Amino acid sequence: MIKRIDRQRHILVVDDESLVRRSVHILLQGDGYLVDVARNGAEALALFEPGKFDMIFIDYLMPEMRGDQLAAAIKQRSPKQPVVMLTAFIEKFQSSACPPGGVDSFIGKPFELETLRAVIDRYAPV
Numbered sequence: 001m002i003k004r005i006d007r008q009r010h011i012l013v014v015d016d017e018s019l020v021r022r023s024v025h026i027l028l029q030g031d032g033y034l035v036d037v038a039r040n041g042a043e044a045l046a047l048f049e050p051g052k053f054d055m056i057f058i059d060y061l062m063p064e065m066r067g068d069q070l071a072a073a074i075k076q077r078s079p080k081q082p083v084v085m086l087t088a089f090i091e092k093f094q095s096s097a098c099p100p101g102g103v104d105s106f107i108g109k110p111f112e113l114e115t116l117r118a119v120i121d122r123y124a125p126v
Contacts, residue, residue, distance in 0.1 A: 009124055010034045010052060014044040014070065015059035015086065020109075024057065024086075027113050033120075041065030041073070050078035054124035057107075057116075060087035071102030082123035086111065 011033050013024045021037045028035045036053075038044040040062055048056075056074060060067040071083045083102055088109040104123055107115055 008032060008034050009054040009120065009126070010036070011120070011124075012036050012038065012044060012047060012053045012056045014038045014041070014057065014062070014067070016040055016062040017059070020059065020086070024116070028116065031113075031117065041067075041070040044070055045073060048074060048077065050081070053081070055120055056081065056083045057086050058083060058103075060085050060089055068101075068103065073102075075102035084119050084123065 011028055013021055013028070013035060014037070015021045015024070016039055018039075021039070025035045025037050036047055038047055041064060044056075044058070058067040058070055062070075067085050067087070071085065074081055074083055082104050084105045084107060085103045086107050086109055105119055107119060
């Protein structure tokens with residue numbers, strides 16, 4: 001089922017794995033979202049402008065800059081920017097008494113399209 005939206009929301013997907021980037025891009029684009037992708041934190045920061053993205057999905061474990069570091073840099077520039085971490089290490093963050101700052105929510109890998117949709121609806125409503 002393709003989800004119809006009134007206003008095209010703009011989403012940034014940051015992941016060093018090309019298969020994950022491509023898959024999330026295709027899934028979200030199929031739902032009608034405008035999707036940009038970045039391979040790492042430096043590319044993401046080059047694309048980032050406050051107010052440009054409705055939602056940012058960030059992988060946790062990336063070379064050069066981890067996802068929590070990128071999230072903190074984004075929140076420093078735009079404190080209200082919704083940031084969701086995609087991670088294979090979900091248990092680490094769920095059991096942590098002090099989850100990384102700058103991250104609004106976590107999604108464990110692998111994930112389903114419905115999970116992405118629910119998080120977008122929660123943190124970037126139309």
